[in-house]
C-alpha cells in the first residue's frame with residue numbers, strides 16, 4: 001500500500017514510460033495555502049525562485065530567474081499570483097519542518113516502486129519542489145536529471161512528456177551534454193510534438209515523468225496552478241547519468257581515434273562500464289581545468 005499514491009499503478013512503466021495516477025495528498029496540511037504562506041518566507045535564501053510566466057514552449061526555463069524577471073518582490077508575486085503572470089518554484093521544500101512527514105512518505109512510495117521494478121532500493125538525492133504558477137503560464141520544454149512524480153493540488157495543466165531516449169526528440173550528443181551540465185540550451189521545434197504523450201491533469205491527479213524524459217507544461221487558464229514534485233535518482237538512473245557524463249567528456253577524444261561512442265540507454269553493460277569509469281574521467285577533467 002502506497003502512502004501518497006493510489007494503488008493500481010503499473011510499476012513496469014517506472015522510469016521508462018510516463019503514466020498518470022491518482023494521489024491521496026490533495027488535502028495534506030503541508031500544502032494548504034495557510035501552511036505554505038508561513039513556510040515560503042522562512043525558507044533559506046535561494047530556495048524560492050520566481051520569474052515572469054512563460055507564454056511559449058521554447059523559453060529558457062533553467063535561467064528564468066535572471067533572464068525572465070517579473071520585476072516584483074516575492075511578497076508581491078505571491079499576493080498577485082492570479083493576475084501577475086508569474087511563476088514561483090521552491091527548491092528542496094523538505095528543509096522546512098512542515099514538509100518532514102510528507103517527504104518521508106513520498107520517499108517510502110518511491111522506494112517501494114523501485115524495489116518492485118528492481119532498479120535499486122534507496123531513493124538517491126530525493127528533493128521536493130513546489131510550483132506555483134499564474135493562470136496560463138507555460139513551463140518550457142526541458143529535461144530533468146532525475147525521476148519525477150508530479151502531484152497537482154490546484155488548477156489544471158496539460159503535461160506533454162517525450163520518450164526518454166528517442167533521438168528524434170533530443171539527439172544523444174545534446175541530451176548527454178545537457179545531462180552533464182555542459183552549458184547547452186535545448187532546442188524546441190514543433191515537429192517534436194508528434195512524439196509527445198499528452199496528459200490533462202487536475203487536482204488529485206499525478207504524473208510520472210521518467211528520468212531524462214523531455215517535457216513541457218501548459219497551465220490551465222481558469223485558476224492559479226499549485227503542484228508539487230518529488231524528484232530522485234535510482235541506482236539505474238545514477239548509472240545512466242554518470243555514463244552520459246563519460247560520453248560527453250570523452251566524445252571528442254574517441255572521435256579522434258575513429259571511435260563513435262554508443263548513446264546511453266542502448267546497451268546496459270556498456271553504460272555500467274562507462275559509469276564505473278566516470279569518477280576518474282571527472283577527476284581528470286577537474287585537474288585539466290585547474
Ligand SMILES: [Fe+2]
Pocket residue numbers: 142143144215
Ligand atoms: Fe521538469
